[in-house]
Amino acid sequence: MDQDVQIKITDRDGNLHEIAAPVDMALNLMEVVRLYELAPEGTIGICGGMAMCASCQCYVLTEHPLREMQDDEEAMLSEAFNVKPNSRLGCQIQITPKMEGLEIELAPED
Amino acid sequence: MIQTDILIIGAGPTGLFTVFEAGLLKMKCHLIDALPQAGGQCSEIYPKKPIYDIPAYPEILAGDLTEKLLEQCKQFEPGFTLGERAETIKKQADGSFVVTTNKGTQHQAPVVAIAGGLGSFEPRKPQLDNLALYEDKGIAYMIKDPEVYRNKKVVISGGGDSALDWSIFLSEVASGVTLIHRRNEFRGALDSVDKVQELKNAGKINLITPAEVTAVLGEHQLEAIEVTKSGEVPVRIETESFIPLFGLSPKLGPIADWGLEIEKNAIKVNNSLDYQTNIPGIFAIGDVNTYPGKLKLILCGFHEATLMCQAAYKIINPGKRYVLKYTTVSGIDGFDGSRKEAPKAVVKSIN
Numbered sequence: 057m058d059q060d061v062q063i064k065i066t067d068r069d070g071n072l073h074e075i076a077a078p079v080d081m082a083l084n085l086m087e088v089v090r091l092y093e094l095a096p097e098g099t100i101g102i103c104g105g106m107a108m109c110a111s112c113q114c115y116v117l118t119e120h121p122l123r124e125m126q127d128d129e130e131a132m133l134s135e136a137f138n139v140k141p142n143s144r145l146g147c148q149i150q151i152t153p154k155m156e157g158l159e160i161e162l163a164p165e166d
Numbered sequence: 167m168i169q170t171d172i173l174i175i176g177a178g179p180t181g182l183f184t185v186f187e188a189g190l191l192k193m194k195c196h197l198i199d200a201l202p203q204a205g206g207q208c209s210e211i212y213p214k215k216p217i218y219d220i221p222a223y224p225e226i227l228a229g230d231l232t233e234k235l236l237e238q239c240k241q242f243e244p245g246f247t248l249g250e251r252a253e254t255i256k257k258q259a260d261g262s263f264v265v266t267t268n269k270g271t272q273h274q275a276p277v278v279a280i281a282g283g284l285g286s287f288e289p290r291k292p293q294l295d296n297l298a299l300y301e302d303k304g305i306a307y308m309i310k311d312p313e314v315y316r317n318k319k320v321v322i323s324g325g326g327d328s329a330l331d332w333s334i335f336l337s338e339v340a341s342g343v344t345l346i347h348r349r350n351e352f353r354g355a356l357d358s359v360d361k362v363q364e365l366k367n368a369g370k371i372n373l374i375t376p377a378e379v380t381a382v383l384g385e386h387q388l389e390a391i392e393v394t395k396s397g398e399v400p401v402r403i404e405t406e407s408f409i410p411l412f413g414l415s416p417k418l419g420p421i422a423d424w425g426l427e428i429e430k431n432a433i434k435v436n437n438s439l440d441y442q443t444n445i446p447g448i449f450a451i452g453d454v455n456t457y458p459g460k461l462k463l464i465l466c467g468f469h470e471a472t473l474m475c476q477a478a479y480k481i482i483n484p485g486k487r488y489v490l491k492y493t494t495v496s497g498i499d500g501f502d503g504s505r506k507e508a509p510k511a512v513v514k515s516i517n
Contacts (some may be wrong), residue, residue, distance in 0.1 A: 098284050098431035102416060109415065131353035135325055135412050137293055145258050166290050166415060 061153060066161040067094045075150045085146035085160065086112035099165050105147035110136035113148035114162035120158050122149055137166050168245060170196035171274035172478050173265055175252045175421070176205020177383040180467030181281035182244075187475040189242030190419055192494070193482060194501065195450030196245035196273060198252045198265065200286035201366035201414075202310050205232035210287055210414060214355070221465060231464075241500025247312050247404040249462055251286045253420045255448075263346050263447065277447055277478040280426075280433060281467070282454040292323070292410050304388025305408050315340045315407060323379050324411035330358040332411065337370045344403060346379055346393055379507060382408060424448075432456035440477035441470050447481060449474045 060076035063086075067073065075086045086101045089112070103109040108130040113136055116122065120143065125133075129148045133139050143163065172188050173180045177199035185195040201210055203227075213229030220226055226234075250267035255278065257263055262276045289307030291297060297305065306448040309315075309332055320340040322333050325347040331354075333345045345362065352359050374393055380390035380400055391408050392400040417432055426443045433450035435441040437457035442448050451471040451474050452467030460466075478490055497507030 070423075096431055098416065101295060103207075104216060106212060108211055108215075109413065110414065121514075127351070128353065129350060131325060135350045137290070137412075145363065154188070 061082065061156045061158070062127070063088065063151075063155065063157075065089065065092075065094055068162050068164060075082065077127045077155070078155050079151050081157075085114065085144075085149045087147070088151060089146060089162065095162060095165075098129075101147060103147075107132050107145055107148055110145065110163075111165070113138070113142055113143055114146050114160045115145055115163060116142045117159040117161060118157065119156055121133040132138075136163075138163050167264075169248070170194050170245060170271045170273065170275045171482055172196075172277045172279055172475070173263070173273050174256060174279045174281055175199075175453070176206060176281035176283055176452070177201070177246065178281060178283050178452065178467075179202040179208055179231060179464045180283075180471050181279070182232070182239055183468045184279055184281060184451070184471040184475065185242050185244040186235075187472045188478065189239065190491070190498070191475055191479045191488075193478060194244075194429070195242070196409070198250060198267060198273065200245045200249070200251040200288070202308060203417070204236060204246065204248070205229070206283050206339065207416075208232050212433065217464070217470055218467060219463065220237045220502055229261065233241040241498065241502050241506070243501045247273065251307070251419060252478065255424050257445075257447075258431055259446065262306055277449070277481055279471075279474055279478070280421060280443075280448065280450040280454055280473070282418075282450075283288040283423060283429075284323070285418035285421070287416050288419070289410075289413035289414050290412040291381065291410060293381065296382055297424070300384060300388040300408070301393070302385070304384065304406055305382065305410070307410060309409065312336060312339055317341045317390070318407055319404045319405045320344070321346065321379070321393075321403060322349065322411060323408075324413075325352045325354075326413060327354040328413075330354040330362055332409065333371055334358065334361050339364050342372065343370070344374060344405070346377050348378055350375045358413045367497045375407060379408070379410070398463045418454075421454075426450070429456050432460075436449035439473075441474045449477065483484070 060078050063077050065073045075092050082123040129145050129154050171193035172195045174197045174300045175198040188195050208228035209232050216225045250269045252265050253268045254266045265273045265280050316339050319342045322342045323346040337343045345514040350463045366373045377393050379391050380394040383390045388401050390404045394400040433455050435450045441451050451470040
């Protein structure tokens, strides 16, 4: 039986949310943020999750082994603003059981 | 003043299909869009991405969908105000609305259909000091008329398709093109990347990577930019124009101040009837609206557009009866005088 993983997400206003992310719905981090409405509709996942905008940029605060960055994500981040070494696009990170305890912070809206 | 029956704000798939459905009911449409071309997100963000949930198309590229929608509505002669953002709306004494754009273009119609998607696409601007000082004085975030750059020096920054495509195009027009990008790799169609490589080798594009524009300089208008390669000292480049192309991001923008009920960055509508907003005569269709159970899908926008046109018909033709006609039976009479209809079957005896 698949279980939810507990994830900590700091929203753009600095509020910390501890949420349970289901691992059996093929969700990515951007979709989890939308699922829990942690960022206003229309300010996150604008391109729908194709790594074609940077509206779901987040900073990964823990050392969890995440899916390696693909070319399109890297290229998008190279054009984004407020990029840090730990920046990732939420839409490119699938929720898996290994993510228990993951902590992320949403990057500011451009 | 541009006058029409239905004024559509947003020329994405939902707006374009509205033109067709309105045309069947003999209503004329005019579309306003902040982008310089029709298609909305489909042509701006993902023209080369396949869509799999358009009925009857197992797979269609977003850019091709736009083309087909334009072709489908062509005979109803839609008007376009492109590259301008709908800014204000004023109700007139006769019940019609006047919508004015940021460039001052005025439009009047008895019905307004907001098909604005996620809002108007605004260019993402690099975070540089004094950037606003040179806007329209050498700095532009969108190219509407490439002729403006004829025989001028141009600096483009960005690493996507538009940066590549405009560098290629302007290399034939401008007196010099410099392309600056934060990395050595570009994301774009392979042939555009190859073409830029070719133009660089031929000395027609001055490519500076990995580098960033770190300052914009000039007395009254842009005279130079400063470009910095990582770990090196900034270099000054004289230029009359700087075009940062970092993509666009949508903002609901001025529509949010039109007195419409807004919920979750979308416009609330009556979904049990005709997608009218809280202001009679103003409708919201497609991704821009919200109601219980709303799904932001192109196919839902098509349905909403079709029902909205019925309500618009009643406003524009008060008291007039309407009966649904099938295009298979009645054909299509374009406003351009064209007629499309099923070929007549032959009635002939066989001996």
